[in-house]
Amino acid sequence: MFRKTLFLFGLPIAFLLGADPQGIIYWPKGAAQAGAPQSAKYETHSLSLSRRDKNGLAEVHQNQTDVMFIQSGEASLVLGGEVESPKTTGPGEIQGAAIKNGVRKNLSPGDVINIPAGTPHQFFVEPGKQIVYSVVKVNNKQ
Numbered sequence: 686m687f688r689k690t691l692f693l694f695g696l697p698i699a700f701l702l703g704a705d706p707q708g709i710i711y712w713p714k715g716a717a718q719a720g721a722p723q724s725a726k727y728e729t730h731s732l733s734l735s736r737r738d739k740n741g742l743a744e745v746h747q748n749q750t751d752v753m754f755i756q757s758g759e760a761s762l763v764l765g766g767e768v769e770s771p772k773t774t775g776p777g778e779i780q781g782a783a784i785k786n787g788v789r790k791n792l793s794p795g796d797v798i799n800i801p802a803g804t805p806h807q808f809f810v811e812p813g814k815q816i817v818y819s820v821v822k823v824n825n826k827q
Contacts, residue, residue, distance in 0.1 A: 712734065729823070738814070750823040751800040752797070752798075762789070762798065764790060767784065769783045783807065784805050
């Protein structure tokens, strides 16, 4: 009887102390713990933590929507327009030197931005500054 009682009470404790269920990613306060992954891919979406301290290339994700959550720092993001000198860098991925006729948004902590698939975008970070953000990439149906 004692063993059965110990077993029944021990199961919930063992479950609470065990590893996260498969597919769970937990970044307390938006930061990965030491040894934790900085990104994860799933069937319908992916997650990543990003830090930029310099300007990025113009890019277009033809099959993914980006949802960005700005955590710290600041940068400008140019959206829309046309990518200059576009090059295909992978399936559904285009990069280029710059964006012509885009709209500039200044990003800071707490901002959330949704960038639909097919929308050109490019980060600009002033020298000596940085921006930290998390991204959810949502795979669009094809």
